[in-house]
Amino acid sequence: MNCLSPSILSADFANLGDQIRQLDEAGAQYVHIDVMDGSFVPNISFAFPVIKSIRGLTDRMFDVHLMIDEPIRFIDQFADAGADIITVHAEACKHLDRTIEAIKERGILAGVALNPATPLSAIEYVLPKVDMVLIMTVNPGFGGQKLIPYTIDKVADLKKMIEKTGTKADIEVDGGINLENCTKLMDAGANIIVAGNAVFSGEIGENVCRFLDILNG
Ligand code: DX5
Numbered sequence: 001m002n003c004l005s006p007s008i009l010s011a012d013f014a015n016l017g018d019q020i021r022q023l024d025e026a027g028a029q030y031v032h033i034d035v036m037d038g039s040f041v042p043n044i045s046f047a048f049p050v051i052k053s054i055r056g057l058t059d060r061m062f063d064v065h066l067m068i069d070e071p072i073r074f075i076d077q078f079a080d081a082g083a084d085i086i087t088v089h090a091e092a093c094k095h096l097d098r099t100i101e102a103i104k105e106r107g108i109l110a111g112v113a114l115n116p117a118t119p120l121s122a123i124e125y126v127l128p129k130v131d132m133v134l135i136m137t138v139n140p141g142f143g144g145q146k147l148i149p150y151t152i153d154k155v156a157d158l159k160k161m162i163e164k165t166g167t168k169a170d171i172e173v174d175g176g177i178n179l180e181n182c183t184k185l186m187d188a189g190a191n192i193i194v195a196g197n198a199v200f201s202g203e204i205g206e207n208v209c210r211f212l213d214i215l216n217g
């Protein structure tokens with residue numbers, strides 16, 4: 001199934017609750033939650049108190065993207081805050097397999113993310129264990145960047161790898177995605193589309209509907 005995962009990094013934090021309700025009402029299936037630690041990426045965002053306080057507003061899937069070093073230290077706290085999916089970066093984990101196991105032990109979905117320059121071989125052996133692979137289509141850390149074109153080929157290569165290995169992971173893409181380039185990513189094999197600026201600039205509900213029209217083909 002194709003799903004939209006609006007990134008609340010681009011939300012108006014003074015009106016976060018209201019904006020999350022708008023996403024929900026317009027039909028976005030996921031809420032993408034970008035957590036940054038100022039070390040793995042050159043920016044800091046938000047974490048547990050924010051996630052906890054918005055958890056009561058919607059039943060949509062909380063898609064928590066951890067851009068933090070050694071995320072294994074905080075898996076329980078993100079699960080307790082209400083994450084439905086936790087995605088960790090392969091580059092940020094000394095023990096990627098152990099980290100994925102720690103997520104699965106909490107009975108939630110496990111994702112693994114790759115920066116643009118990281119080869120797919122970094123996740124070859126854990127592919128059968130994960131529910132989702134997140135291909136970063138920009139260098140992580142900031143909303144509103146331009147998509148890096150070669151990442152579209154990487155999505156197509158991942159799709160082939162998933163088919164060849166008979167595994168079932170969803171393919172999520174994140175960074176610089178808009179109504180114009182979204183179809184290219186879906187054609188390459190992506191089925192979970194993250195969008196920050198493209199959803200939160202202008203009328204949120206209308207933007208979500210436009211994306212969903214494309215996703216529902
Ligand atoms: C980048 C974040 C993205 C970002 C997407 O580090 O992981 O989720 O907020 O925002 P846009 O769609 O504006 O690139």
Ligand code: ZN
Nearest residue numbers: 007034065174
């Ligand atoms: Zn993200």
